[in-house]
């Protein structure tokens with residue numbers, strides 16, 4: 001059993017400015033074909049449009065109707081992400 005990597009990431013809608021932190025998890029195993037990406041907790045105002053185990057294909061819908069991929073429009077919290 002691979003360990004799960006858990007972290008939170010800020011979602012921000014570019015249309016209405018709604019934002020919040022999603023709690024997500026991925027498999028901590030580099031040999032897997034995909035990271036087994038999952039959103040465990042969606043922030044208020046956002047919902048799943050299309051689930052995917054790839055964060056670049058995981059589509060989020062905002063309460064204003066805007067849809068965007070999890071990876072593309074998300075932003076790290078200020079100072080919250082270590083620079084590798």
Ligand SMILES: [Zn+2]
Nearest residue numbers: 013016062064
């Ligand atoms: Zn919005």
